[in-house]
Amino acid sequence: MKHHSLAVIPGDGIGPEIMNEAMKVLQLIEEMHGGFKFDIQSFNWNCEYYLKHGKMMPDNGMEILKDFDVILFGAVGEPRVPDHISVWELILPIRKTFEQYVNMRPIKLLKGLESPLRHKSHDDLDFVVIRENTEGEYSNMGGRLHQNTPYEIAVQNNVFTRYGTERIVKYAYEYASCHNVKRLTAATKSNAMNHSMTFWDDIVKEISQQYNTIETNLYHIDALAAYFVSNPEKFDVVVASNLFGDILTDLGAAIVGGLGLAPSGNINPEQKYPSMFEPIHGSAPDIAGKGIANPIAQIWSVGMMMDHLGYSELNHLILESIENVLVDGKVRTPDLGGTATTSDMGDAILERLRTLLESEREQVHNGSQ
Structure with a gap:
């Protein structure tokens, strides 16, 4: 079984809320795929950390991150910390130090929207x-x-x-x-x-x-x-x-429907350093803690991460799961005109993904007979 080391930085505001839904998806595909395992370490480097320590990450933060295969990032920003500090002391050092010179952002109108x-x-x-x-x-x-x-x-x-x-x-x-x-x-x-x-x-x-x-x-x-x-x-x-x-x-x-639907990858194509995947939206402090943030961009970022690691079929299945939920239309967060919570949306995508993974596993089993 192949192991991938993953650094998780949930960040501020809605970051931890949407990251929680992404981690559910990651756990499911790890369990049902069976061909790999993630060695996960989470880091609470955010504006709260800055307010306590006067810095967005430890002095050896980049040294800590450099040996991970990939990084999954949530969001950063908090009204008590100026944006140029939170961005320039956390996201941008990671992008620059690890030569993540490609920022990949799909612009795609999802089915159902x-x-x-x-x-x-x-x-x-x-x-x-x-x-x-x-x-x-x-x-x-x-x-x-x-x-x-x-x-x-x-x-x-x-x-x-x-x-x-x-x-x-x-x-x-x-x-x-x-x-x-x-x-x-x-x-x-x-x-x-x-x-x-x-x-x-x-x-x-x-x-x-x-x-x-x-x-x-x-x-x-x-x-x-x-x-x-x-x-x-x-x-x-x-x-x-x-x-x-x-x-x-x-x-x-x-x-294509809003920032809650937009994933991205900060990619080091040579894989000399870890690449980082994150939604392009901010920490949305106005809705933080209300449980209504749209987790699609964070979950889709997991799909992009899987594609980067060589599991393109899982990226397609994650995207298909998202679109299935949107086409069904029963579960939508307020930004999409619904009343669902962050966890409602995450759980709906999770169940669609489970069905797709079970179907794929069954096809593989039948094909091997």
């Missing part, structure tokens, strides 16, 4: 955004001078390296090629950002020459955001810089 965009079908809303995850606009270079004076200055530098840009663009093209899609769109703003984004454009054009069967389009970010709403069927794979990808994927989540 309708998009806020009129007349857009499930086929129209099914693409993926690949976001550069370690440099660009989130490079933490700059500073503030003469604070609280009339002469105060704030400088934030964007950093784009050839190495970093080439590897994310190549990854996007390889993903498109492996998934037999014919269109790749790159987000840019080279008409205004005449150094960093013209550099980005040049590298996209250079690499596109190696993939002649894939249609390449460069769209300015403002137009691209509009096309997400008016013509989402134009997209198969979208590759974007750190900030542009962050904004586009929140918009993408909105057009």
Whole structure:
């Protein structure tokens, strides 16, 4: 039996609530699949930890995490701790230190749901955004001078390296090629950002020459955001810089039903370091503790994690289970127009997944006779 080491960081707000439902799913597939086992260790590194210790994680936190195979993350953020502290001292160090340079975010209208965009079908809303995850606009270079004076200055530098840009663009093209899609769109703003984004454009054009069967389009970010709403069927794979990808994927989540439905993977493709999987939504302190948060994004993130570990069939079964519950329509959290609790939704998905796993096991058994 294969063992996978898993670090779990539930985080703040609704994080522990939705993580609880994800762990139920993980336990079920571990029990019923039979081919692997997770060695799980949970870490309560969050804003409460910061308020007690003055830091979001221990000084040796990265050393603790580096030998895990994967990390499952919930959410981070709490009103008593400024967001730039909680994010820059927990999520971003993990992404950068472990070279999780690919942020993978599917934009998919799930069966059983309708998009806020009129007349857009499930086929129209099914693409993926690949976001550069370690440099660009989130490079933490700059500073503030003469604070609280009339002469105060704030400088934030964007950093784009050839190495970093080439590897994310190549990854996007390889993903498109492996998934037999014919269109790749790159987000840019080279008409205004005449150094960093013209550099980005040049590298996209250079690499596109190696993939002649894939249609390449460069769209300015403002137009691209509009096309997400008016013509989402134009997209198969979208590759974007750190900030542009962050904004586009929140918009993408909105057009398929909301942030509660949006998973993501922070991936180190070479598997030199652990990859991390998390919903893209925040900690939602306004509903924390009420038991009404939608756990779908967290559960789907487990599916993406399983795919990363080589169990793509389990990713498909988890997604199918989610869609079965949504199609049935009886169990829905308030964000989806229902009255179900977080655990109601989690349990409904769990039971559908159990049925699918039993059916698959029976087919395997019958096929071996």
